[in-house]
Amino acid sequence: MDQIKIGKFIAECRKNKNLTQAQLSEKLNVTDRAVSKWETGNAMPDSNIMLKLCSILGIDVNELLCGEMIDMEKKDEQLNDLIFQMATNEERYHKRLKHSSYMIIAISLIALISIITVISLLIPECGFQYFLIVVSVILFIIPCLIALKFKVETGYYECKNCQNMFVPNYKGIAVLMQTPTKKLLKCTKCGKWTWCKKLSKK
Template structure:
């Protein structure tokens, strides 16, 4: 924090308001020596005087501590840029997640088919073959569920009627009809059923 800059800022604003050090001090119930010290950068106003001082000078605490006015347009623009950047990052990472989901699911399925074929050709019918088939089927179900969970949790479903974006619970997502990543869902906002598209950002 630059006390000298803050002090000059206070002095400048005080003069703009046609206030003397004495009259400003009076309004804040402090001594004019205190005001003089702030303006020379020797001390900061106490926390309990800061808000009143800001009100009198027509600034906010952030501006006071920065020692300069912050343009509201810049503020909004900066916030907007930050939000756009965050949304982009979310979209990229969600696309990656969905991609990984497909890779995992397809690899698991190919692996499963491979194991079944190889063991059916190499092994006699019996308990060992049964165990291998049961075991790998169970594994495939687990992987499929994991991929499904990943898919439901990634991004949002956008209601086709009111464009509200939401995440359905697993049970609903599992039993509802779907085509690719688009699911027939009931919107929690407008309570209408519609084909809800998968979107990557809110």
């Protein structure tokens, strides 16, 4: 939020309505110092008077928060920007998930190799040594498998109910009910459990 832009916008709208700062503050039951603070970008109007301010200025809250008039065409554009921004964020989350999977696999493998080396150096070859090696392999294979599962299953899914596209969270990935193309997931938008179609794998 750009407070300076919002402030200038408030001042502009006030002047369009032929109001002085004092007149506007009187209508809102605030001091004219408060109005001047908003207009210089030093403070934001409290949320409880925002609606009243908007109705006096003849704008809607979105316009106030954007600091400009929004025409319908531009509204679509801004919505697209917002959706694009959200998609980029998901993409980033996606990449982080993938990177952390690689990290887990690498760390587990290094740990496994070092442990096996230590076991074979310290303990003479016998049944107990084999037992320890098997246990450590199992212990370190588990995180690898989990990480692999994360890596394979990150992707976009489409909700059957509302067609919302979303990336499942860790909890969603852990759900086991799935086919190669579909997965039982809780939609992030409508909150319903449906068999969601897998859309992409990146």
